Amino acid sequence: MGMGSRIVLGAIADDFTGATDLANNLVRGGMRCLQVIGVPREDIDLTHIDAVVVALKSRSCPVDEAVADSLAALDWLRRQGARQVFFKYCSTFDSTDQGNIGPVADALLDALGASQTVMVPAFPVNGRTVYQGHLFVGDRLLNDSGMQDHPLNPMRDADLVRVLSRQTPHKVGLANHALLAQGADATRRHLSALADKKVRHVICDSLDEKDLDVLAEATVLMPLVTGGSGLGQALPAQYRAHGWLDTINEPGRLSPATGSALVLSGSCSRATLAQVEDFLAKHPDGGFALDPLALAEGGQQEKALAFARQRLSQQAPLLIYASAVPEKVNAAQQALGVARAGALVEEALSQLAVTLVKEGVGRLLVAGGETSGAVVSALGITALHIGEQIDPGVPWTQAPLSGREAPLSMALKSGNFGGVDFFTRAFEVLA
Numbered sequence: 001m002g003m004g005s006r007i008v009l010g011a012i013a014d015d016f017t018g019a020t021d022l023a024n025n026l027v028r029g030g031m032r033c034l035q036v037i038g039v040p041r042e043d044i045d046l047t048h049i050d051a052v053v054v055a056l057k058s059r060s061c062p063v064d065e066a067v068a069d070s071l072a073a074l075d076w077l078r079r080q081g082a083r084q085v086f087f088k089y090c091s092t093f094d095s096t097d098q099g100n101i102g103p104v105a106d107a108l109l110d111a112l113g114a115s116q117t118v119m120v121p122a123f124p125v126n127g128r129t130v131y132q133g134h135l136f137v138g139d140r141l142l143n144d145s146g147m148q149d150h151p152l153n154p155m156r157d158a159d160l161v162r163v164l165s166r167q168t169p170h171k172v173g174l175a176n177h178a179l180l181a182q183g184a185d186a187t188r189r190h191l192s193a194l195a196d197k198k199v200r201h202v203i204c205d206s207l208d209e210k211d212l213d214v215l216a217e218a219t220v221l222m223p224l225v226t227g228g229s230g231l232g233q234a235l236p237a238q239y240r241a242h243g244w245l246d247t248i249n250e251p252g253r254l255s256p257a258t259g260s261a262l263v264l265s266g267s268c269s270r271a272t273l274a275q276v277e278d279f280l281a282k283h284p285d286g287g288f289a290l291d292p293l294a295l296a297e298g299g300q301q302e303k304a305l306a307f308a309r310q311r312l313s314q315q316a317p318l319l320i321y322a323s324a325v326p327e328k329v330n331a332a333q334q335a336l337g338v339a340r341a342g343a344l345v346e347e348a349l350s351q352l353a354v355t356l357v358k359e360g361v362g363r364l365l366v367a368g369g370e371t372s373g374a375v376v377s378a379l380g381i382t383a384l385h386i387g388e389q390i391d392p393g394v395p396w397t398q399a400p401l402s403g404r405e406a407p408l409s410m411a412l413k414s415g416n417f418g419g420v421d422f423f424t425r426a427f428e429v430l431a
């Protein structure tokens with residue numbers, strides 16, 4: 001551990017790739033970080049670990065479940081001695097009017113006996129910024145960024161004070177850019193003046209890393225902070241300034257990667273579609289396309305497995321993907337239902353991962369948040385050590401796996417993250 005026998009930061013993330021994104025930024029800030037999948041049932045060794053991120057699947061589930069799971073994670077993290085708790089949600093504030101961001105934050109504040117928290121979704125390097133409480137993706141307001149059509153959490157309002165006010169009975173306030181420009185002391189005074197007026201949640205502007213540094217300095221002593229992964233990169237310097245954290249050389253050091261390489265993609269996000277296209281342009285014979293309609297008929301998964309075995313025996317680059325343009329996805333969803341189409345793909349990719357890892361795949365890249373959740377669960381992985389960043393928000397990770405001598409190297413890519421050559425460059429970073 002950092003200094004003494006406790007972890008410094010305990011984080012609760014509402015999905016798996018979001019957890020990896022935060023863990024990645026904590027490592028970049030200089031913390032040794034472990035990601036656990038769900039709340040650990042037994043004691044785990046946290047020697048030489050400064051931060052633990054508990055990955056939940058609480059973004060789109062019913063509010064009660066999200067609250068209960070988050071409180072269970074909080075309880076476990078407090079028992080590990082976490083000095084500060086971080087509730088990580090999406091940099092596009094994915095949620096509905098019922099929740100889950102407001103209710104989870106309220107429950108965590110109550111459990112911690114705290115009266116106020118900040119909401120800092122920004123991730124500037126990936127184009128997510130907040131100005132006057134309004135969330136932008138690149139140069140578009142959130143409600144004009146594509147997120148208005150998200151299948152589970154359509155985001156049709158960019159005014160986060162208004163969005164959050166629909167999710168909590170408590171007062172919501174704003175710390176705007178002009179305030180942040182005055183520095184950490186002025187920001188702290190503003191937060192405390194808002195607290196006197198019973199403002200429980202403060203939406204924070206952030207245009208760039210400088211704003212995030214000010215926010216980290218102003219909030220380091222708060223029991224609970226919430227946001228995207230951007231704030232996660234700024235906090236470790238503050239922990240060091242308080243003497244809670246050693247200076248760590250190579251906080252993201254992993255063992256050498258071994259085994260063959262495989263890319264599995266169940267993401268249909270725009271960035272992933274471009275990455276699939278780029279891979280196929282470079283390796284025209286290297287891809288196998290899955291289709292939910294063919295999977296439902298039976299036989300396609302076996303064909304994919306045979307194809308994979310042949311490519312792997314030649315040590316050739318390999319991508320198995322269900323990623324498809326919206327028209328194709330809609331057609332499959334209309335024929336099979338949204339849930340069944342998704343489940344067929346997730347099941348097929350998970351089973352392929354389990355079989356192929358048993359047969360020697362040791363470097364596995366998975367694209368898509370839900371897809372990553374399904375694959376990681378099917379592999380029985382309970383904890384991921386965080387290593388080197390491939391692109392902002394996506395690191396290599398390593399997981400011990402029974403039946404495998406060396407750990408499995410995995411990269412879990414959130415749908416909209418990563419450069420166009422991600423599926424090939426990721427393995428060069430690892431080499």
Ligand SMILES: Nc1ncnc2c1ncn2[C@@H]1O[C@H](COP(=O)(O)OP(=O)(O)O)[C@@H](O)[C@H]1O
Binds near residue numbers: 272324330341372416
């Ligand atoms: N061709 C397809 N037709 C229908 N659904 C699909 C198809 N390909 C993938 N899916 C499903 O779409 C969902 C994509 O979500 P996810 O993996 O979270 O990606 P992202 O991070 O890009 O949102 C998964 O449930 C996946 O199984």
Ligand SMILES: O=C(O)[C@@H](O)C(=O)COP(=O)(O)O
Binds near residue numbers: 229
């Ligand atoms: O904060 C972010 O943008 C990401 O960490 C994240 O949560 C992305 O969600 P998915 O695209 O659903 O993986």
